Every structure is written in structure tokens, then in C-alpha cells.
Amino acid sequence: MKNHFLFLLGLSFFMFVSCEKDDDHHDECHECHLEIMMTNGTIDHSTDIGEFCGDDLHDVEENGWTVNTAFEFDGVTYEEGHQFTADQVHCEEHADHDDHDHD
Numbered sequence: 001m002k003n004h005f006l007f008l009l010g011l012s013f014f015m016f017v018s019c020e021k022d023d024d025h026h027d028e029c030h031e032c033h034l035e036i037m038m039t040n041g042t043i044d045h046s047t048d049i050g051e052f053c054g055d056d057l058h059d060v061e062e063n064g065w066t067v068n069t070a071f072e073f074d075g076v077t078y079e080e081g082h083q084f085t086a087d088q089v090h091c092e093e094h095a096d097h098d099d100h101d102h103d
Contacts, residue, residue, distance in 0.1 A: 029053035030091040032060060034084055038074045045090065047073060057091060065089050 034047040052060050067082040 027054055028057065030057055032057075032065070032089055032091040034065070035088045035090055036073055039076075044074070047071075049089070052091060060086075060089055061091055062086055 029051050030053075031051050032049050033045055034049060036044050036047060038044050049060075049065055064083055064085045065088075067078050067080055067084070070077060070079045072078070
């Protein structure tokens with residue numbers, strides 16, 4: 001009986017810690033930028049689209065980003081409503097790591 005109680009206590013603790021970490025992740029915020037193919041064939045990562053948090057961060061990483069104000073980049077105008085795919089949106093932690101090239 002004592003072992004059963006200890007098992008349940010350990011399981012409860014594990015579930016509490018797991019849920020707590022999920023909640024912490026939900027509140028994370030990341031700066032996001034676009035990956036845009038330039039006319040010379042290189043890929044640019046310098047177009048910041050802002051910081052996203054929680055559900056908004058999840059949404060932009062899963063569904064991409066829609067232009068809300070037209071902008072021009074490398075001779076191409078991206079009109080309001082243009083949709084960048086999730087593959088073109090990159091969100092990173094505020095850290096000094098670099099997991100891809102910035103051309």
C-alpha cells in the first residue's frame with residue numbers, strides 16, 4: 001500500500017511539473033522575421049515582423065503571417081493581405097544562438 005501511495009505521489013508531482021512547463025511555454029515571446037528569396041537568388045532574413053507571444057506565436061509559426069501594411073523589399077512590393085507561409089516565418093528566442101545563416 002505504501003508503494004502505491006508513493007507511486008501516485010510521484011505521478012502527481014510529474015504531472016504538475018509537466019503542466020507547469022506547458023503553461024510557461026505558452027507565455028513565451030519570440031521575435032519573428034521573414035525568409036524572403038531575393039532577386040539574386042539569395043535568401044534574406046532581415047525583415048522583422050515583430051514579437052509574438054502565446055497563442056499569437058503559435059499561430060504565426062503554424063499558419064504563417066499576413067502583411068498588414070504594404071512594404072517593398074528588393075524591388076518587390078508586398079501588398080496588404082499578402083500571405084507568407086509558415087515556412088517563410090522564423091521565430092527565435094532572445095538569445096545569442098544562431099541556427100541558420102543570415103545572408
